[in-house]
Amino acid sequence: MDRNSSTERTLTSLSESFERYLQDKGKGRAGDGGNYRRNAARELERFAGWTAGDRGADDWTGIVPDDADRAPTFEDLDERIFREYARHLAGDRGLKQNTVQTYYRYISAWCGWCVNEGYLEAHYAQRASAMAPLPEDSGRKPGDQQAWTSEQRHALTQHVDARARAAVETYTTLAEDTNLVDKQRARYEALKAARDRALVVVLAYTAVRVGELLRDPNDPRRRGVRWEDLSLEDGSMDVYRKKQQWDAASLPDPVISPLRSYRRLMDPPTERWPVFPTFDQRTLATLVQDELADRGEQPAAIDERRNEYARDLLLTLDEDIRPPSITTDGARSILQRLSDTADIDIDHPKHDYLAPHGGRRGMGEVLVRAFGYTVAARYLDNSEEMVRQRYSHIEAGELGDVATDALEAVDDVDRS
Template sequence: METTDSGPSPTGKLLENALDECIRSFDGNYDGDPSEIDGNYPRNLHRVTSKWITWCGKRETHTLEDVSVRTMQRYASHLEQRVRAKQADSSKGISASSAWTYYNYISAFLSWAVRWEYLAENPAEKERAKKEMPSRSTSNSGDQQFWQPEQRRAIMDYVDEQAREAIDADGMDAFEQVRNRALLAVLAYTGVRGAELLADSRDSRRNGIRWGDVDLEDGYLDVLGKSQDEEETALPEQAVEPLRRLETLLMPPNEDWPVFPSRHPPSLYDAIDNSEHDRPDGNPWEFVLERDIKPPSMSKSGARTLMKRLSKEADVPLEDSPKDYLTLHGARRGVGEKLYREHGAAASQRTLRHADPQTTSEMYSHIEASELAEDNTEVFENE
């Protein structure tokens, strides 16, 4: 082992170097400046893991090979102490959900090290390490939105009627209503995340799903998952037909066109400016279509604005909802809840693509509690 005036040099893959290599696997242009990392996930991964590396350094853990189950047990205990601090004083510490978010980022980093064979296994995934973590905060329909069947029917009936009326009145000019129906159908029946379908200005990899990602014949979508890996998700028939009608109407000239284009005029003019054409005097949407200029994808913020408007117009029943409109993520939770109730946890987990079954179980713990209450009522009703 080489030595310096400051003591022995660690042998193995330094954590700092491993983190840089990990981030470059997400952003090939990363040059060491965290502020320039492209993408929300790798940016947050770098921020959390950098703090963890500092924490490790204070405990003489400097390389990937130094990280053990004991390291992760101690880190989990450290997070649990921070949660207790917040419980004692709300101005200090962190919440249980934040603690698990931090732990999961470190686990993802160590999983990357396993994939690249720097580690034989991920010590963060060992149960004896996780047992030191604080209890996960439970979620239920009282504080998070789950699209309920009557809400799903109300919004889908409305956008379907709007699309049919527009097609009857305008024929091939009924784009916006047909697009809205297709978008709502994908959200309502697939369980995908809004970020997997729509554009995010903070993440260049998330520029909206493309027609090349859609297979209407075999019924699936290729999406960029939360893990930043390409993932397949099932496309049920309730979503296939609205997408097929949209494709017929839009007639995208190539597979790289967005499935859910935006008609936001400033965004369309930006697309025109980036082409070899001068800005038109007339409608920029018609100009884009006529000249096969690829339009921008609808953004998450644009879809959120759309959901607020449609929820109001459709008179969606929201009396017991924590929001006054149907949210994008509420659609995903609603799909999972429907599958969980009718086909069990495994079906819900597969559709939502949860890596950890416990995530699914905790999300729908209110269902299990309700079912237990019914069982207990039946057991004691004759006493």
């Protein structure tokens, strides 16, 4: 059965997905070891019991409709369910604030995996409304938030670069007598790898907020950057900033070549095309069918036209059917996939992958250490006061070095 089919999303019980998820996240050849697997398994078991109505409260019957006699399935999940579970963790079990956050992260990570595997259409657990009942993590300090280290940044960018180079080379070196479908499949894989590389380097080096770069379904002004917003010659990109206005962001040298190569490969029909379009097949299939129908095509003709292409994305390029940009949830899913395939060592209490905001914070670390808070604030589009607060751990470390030098100087005087 196709794992991405709506039938499997509807009928598969939640518990059937747990072992697959835990095996993917576990350590060892069989994926059956590791502290993360053990802790995640415990929380998933508790979540499964809660969804089935086992909460110890008379008024809670679980997430299955009262007229259905079955175990909970993915059909029953949406952001309201995760909001209710967040409320349950925060209020029903007497847990500490940080513990609530930790337990919810295990469920959220599983939810993200389910999106990648096709069980869920969206990362409901990361929606703002779902997380609203969670308490503030009172123990978090600015330096505790994820920031890509130079080693992680290098490992991820090298990984996506190698993948893109290999995919593009495979496509561009196909024999002339290769059949059309195989050529289309190779082009699609090259486009996907090139898009992923471009997305990673932009997040890694520009310090642009992911919400400024990609589409927000709840804000029509944030439709994702288009090619018309980029000036590769000038090294700049227009983005809709957090401060509710358009502004130019810098595109440093490591970003230019991957974007230029990606654009040549895509050859967008117009400048209004998104730089980072969705590759989701369900979304593109619906888009193509609706657009061709609006152009007067009959269903049979539409099916025939689609059958000429290995992927609907390639048809959208030929027919100038502009797809939507990927969303911030989509970017998280991509980075989860790439972090796994790159086998990057990640030790963080909240994320088991390199999250999009970590690229921005990682660049902030680099800029503060190299050029100070004033320059970093300009690049990050933040006030200097905010940057000083967010990266206060850097100044604290530098002051510690000053204090050490002062103590050593005093000791030298005393000994002389």
